[in-house]
Every structure is written in structure tokens, then in C-alpha cells.
Amino acid sequence: DxxxxxxxxxxxxxxxxxxxxxxxxxxYDTSVMVRAGHPRERARSIHDLLDDDWVLNSTADGQSALVDYLFTRHGAQLDERRIVRAQSVSMLQTMLEQADMCTWCPTILAAVPTFGERMRALSLKETFEPRELxxxxxxxxxxxxxxxxxxxxxxxxxxxxxxxxxxxxxxxxxxxxxxx
Incomplete structure (x- = not known):
């Protein structure tokens, strides 16, 4: 049914x-992540990533709140045309690896063998509150x-x-x- x-x-x-x-x-903790070897792998601020494309796992009606949470509250303005919405973690990972995009996701993914070898959590000065599952x-x-x-x-x-x-x-x- x-x-x-x-x-x-x-x-x-x-x-x-x-x-x-x-x-x-x-x-769980969350982090901004890029693929291993990404040109911005050593970025230290969300402001260093505003010229990059992003893949985010959000609903259409939740995207604005997520952009506010990740960028606006830190004084950063990201052109929303730079954002692609992912419907799954595998799509997110593919976009990260194949299109050199940035993402924000659970930090634990960097410790999972299938993801962690290819994803890097960035040490940014901006912090994000833990989430609950x-x-x-x-x-x-x-x-x-x-x-x-x-x-x-x-x-x-x-x-x-x-x-x-x-x-x-x-x-x-x-x-x-x-x-x-």
C-alpha cells in the first residue's frame, strides 16, 4: 500500500x-569536502570556494535555508546557479570526483573506505553544528x-x-x- x-x-x-x-x-559532524587532489584541497575558508561549483544533498524547498546556513551566515554569497542538487550519496560522490565540485556532508564519509580514499574534509575556519540522525x-x-x-x-x-x-x-x- x-x-x-x-x-x-x-x-x-x-x-x-x-x-x-x-x-x-x-x-554527527559535518564538513565541506572536495575530491582528493582538488585544486582547492588546502582552502581554509568558505570564501575561498565561492568560485567553485557545489553539489548539495537538499530538497528543493530546503536549498535556500541550506545556502543561508553554509554561506550567508558566514558573510559569503554563493551564486545559486553554481549549485547542483544530488538525490543520493553516490551521485554526490560522482559529481565531486568527475566535475571537481565541492560539497557539505557528514564528516564520517571521509572515514568510509569507498569514499574516504577519494574525498577530503577541509579544515575551514567556519564551523558547522553537529546534526542528529x-x-x-x-x-x-x-x-x-x-x-x-x-x-x-x-x-x-x-x-x-x-x-x-x-x-x-x-x-x-x-x-x-x-x-x-
Whole structure:
């Protein structure tokens, strides 16, 4: 019937708090990133990147708020014609690598082997607040047994990796804090 029990994500600012319930699972850092070897890989300010094209993962109605968050509040003006909206992380990565674009995304991607070898988080003087990822449900809905089981299994795996001493897990959890 096209319905879903829940989604893993975040509630967009402006979404109706009466319509959705949000249970935060983790808090993550975000960074401006470029491909490894990008001409601006050593940029230290968002102002150094205003002549570059950007690929951002945002909804059409959320793009203006994201531009304000990334640029305007830092006194920077980016021509919005320089922005391409990505619908997936793989599209974002392809645009980053093939078109020399800049992006803003979770810092953890730089620690994931398939991305991290090819993406670089920039050390900019501008900072961005951590974001939260969690379980989004319709406020009036009840989770199915299958959904509850999936969430329980997911949380067990996340907690196990968060306690792990493996080098790969330590790298992943440097930019993530558990809230569960």
C-alpha cells in the first residue's frame, strides 16, 4: 500500500512536529569536502570556494535555508546557479570526483573506505553544528513487529561497533556520538 513504518534520517526544519516523531540515535559532524587532489584541497575558508561549483544533498524547498546556513551566515554569497542538487550519496560522490565540485556532508564519509580514499574534509575556519540522525515515524502510528525487530538489530550493531577497538570502527566513531 506504499506506507512505511519508519525512516532513518532527520526531520527537516519546518516539518510539522505534530505529524512526525523523531527519536535521535546519533549526532554527527559535518564538513565541506572536495575530491582528493582538488585544486582547492588546502582552502581554509568558505570564501575561498565561492568560485567553485557545489553539489548539495537538499530538497528543493530546503536549498535556500541550506545556502543561508553554509554561506550567508558566514558573510559569503554563493551564486545559486553554481549549485547542483544530488538525490543520493553516490551521485554526490560522482559529481565531486568527475566535475571537481565541492560539497557539505557528514564528516564520517571521509572515514568510509569507498569514499574516504577519494574525498577530503577541509579544515575551514567556519564551523558547522553537529546534526542528529534518528528514527522518524508518523506521530500517530505504531511500529510493526518487523520494524521493531529491525530497529533493535540496527541498534545492537551500532553499539557493538561503537565499543569496538578495530581501527576502522575507531575512525568511524571519531565524528559520531551515540545518543542511545
Amino acid at each position: 506504499g506506507s512505511m513504518d519508519f525512516a532513518l534520517g532527520h526531520v527537516q526544519p519546518g516539518s510539522s512536529a505534530q505529524e512526525f516523531a523523531f527519536e535521535p540515535m546519533l549526532r 534518528g528514527i522518524v515515524t508518523r506521530r500517530s502510528s505504531t511500529l510493526s513487529d518487523a520494524a521493531r525487530c529491525f530497529i533493535d538489530c540496527l541498534l545492537q550493531v551500532i553499539r557493538r561497533h561503537a565499543r569496538s577497538a578495530r581501527k576502522e570502527d575507531l575512525a568511524l566513531f571519531r565524528t559520531v556520538s551515540l545518543l542511545i
